[in-house]
Amino acid sequence: xxIIFYVFLGFVAIWFLGVxxxxxxxxxxxxxxDKTGIxxxxxxxxxxxxxxxxxxxxxxxxxxx
Amino acid sequence: xxxxKLIRGHRYFEAQERDEEALLVVRMHWFILIxxxxxxxxxxxxxxxxxxxxxxxxTKIFDPAYAELIYRAIFSLGLLFGSLVxxxxxxxxxxxxxxxxxxxxxxxxxxAYFSRKISTLALDSIEDVAVEKKGFLPNxxxxxxxxxxxxxxxxxxxxxxxxxxxxxxxxxxxxxxxxADHR
Numbered sequence: 001x002x003i004i005f006y007v008f009l010g011f012v013a014i015w016f017l018g019v020x021x022x023x024x025x026x027x028x029x030x031x032x033x034d035k036t037g038i039x040x041x042x043x044x045x046x047x048x049x050x051x052x053x054x055x056x057x058x059x060x061x062x063x064x065x
Numbered sequence: 066x067x068x069x070k071l072i073r074g075h076r077y078f079e080a081q082e083r084d085e086e087a088l089l090v091v092r093m094h095w096f097i098l099i100x101x102x103x104x105x106x107x108x109x110x111x112x113x114x115x116x117x118x119x120x121x122x123x124t125k126i127f128d129p130a131y132a133e134l135i136y137r138a139i140f141s142l143g144l145l146f147g148s149l150v151x152x153x154x155x156x157x158x159x160x161x162x163x164x165x166x167x168x169x170x171x172x173x174x175x176x177a178y179f180s181r182k183i184s185t186l187a188l189d190s191i192e193d194v195a196v197e198k199k200g201f202l203p204n205x206x207x208x209x210x211x212x213x214x215x216x217x218x219x220x221x222x223x224x225x226x227x228x229x230x231x232x233x234x235x236x237x238x239x240x241x242x243x244x245a246d247h248r
Contacts, residue, residue: 009121018149021178022156029160029175032072036159042204043152050148056109061134 001062008058015051019044077164078171080185089165089236093158094208094228101158105151112143153178163211163224163233165240168215172224186222188244190215194237197229213237 025042030036069090077087092098116136119126126139127135158232170191191213198209209230213222227233 012146015145015149018146018153022149022153025156025160025175025178029181031069031077031162032075033070036156043148047145047148047152050141050145054145057134057137057141061138 004058004061008054008062011054012051015047019047077162077166078173078183078185081166082168085166085168087164087166088240089163089233091165091227091233093165093226096200096202096206096208097226098155101151101154105147108147110142112140112147114146116140128197158194165233165237167202167240167244168218170237172222184222186213186215186219187239189239189243189248190219191216191237192216194234196234198230211237223247 022043026036026040067214069092071087071090073086075087077090081087090133108129116139120133123129126132138222149189157175160173160181162171162173164173168188170186170188172184172186174184176182193214195212195214197207197212198204198207199246203209206228207230210226211222211224211230211233212241213224224233
């Protein structure tokens with residue numbers, strides 16, 4: 001079961017790196033007064049919801065909840 | 066031709082001169098920008114379909130004791146990373162820009178995360194501007210490539226998949242003529 005924990009941690013770490021890269025690019029290179037920040041916000045809400053789905057999977061897999 | 070809203074006095078790129086004014090800022094065509102979402106939705110539908118069929122038809126690909134766990138993991142990871150990749154592709158395309166000023170053309174190309182190329186070309190180096198619309202979709206949705214041929218040894222300039230390329234071509238040629246008149 002320990003492997004599930006490390007697999008879960010690995011995927012979450014990769015996801016965080018991906019999100020960091022996305023946020024970095026939006027804030028570094030967007031033009032003033034464009035809507036990239038709004039699109040990023042929508043994506044982050046959607047993505048966080050999906051992350052909770054993965055956390056839910058992990059909890060049920062690891063603890064059998 | 067659809068330019069982004071221009072802000073007077075704003076510096077659109079690092080090397081922009083004080084007396085240089087942006088005339089036109091263009092992104093990739095909207096159809097190119099939203100196409101990653103079509104593929105993303107298709108991939109999501111494929112993942113959902115696979116997990117649904119696998120769970121409800123007793124496929125025995127995995128040990129039945131762990132099958133539901135594995136399918137749920139595939140489903141969750143597929144959606145999470147699918148959305149990340151889709152948004153990433155959209156963002157890298159969205160950050161591609163062509164900026165036409167009264168002195169230069171600037172092509173900002175974001176090929177991937179942490180991979181950015183900014184090319185600048187003086188208007189007086191332009192020899193010819195060619196438009197290429199190849200295929201069914203570019204003609205229907207009115208997008209295409211611009212090939213800007215330069216004088217001398219300078220490499221040619223390619224700006225890919227922008228909307229109304231003929232309009233942009235006209236704007237570049239007009240800016241070039243004005244620039245030549247002012248000199």
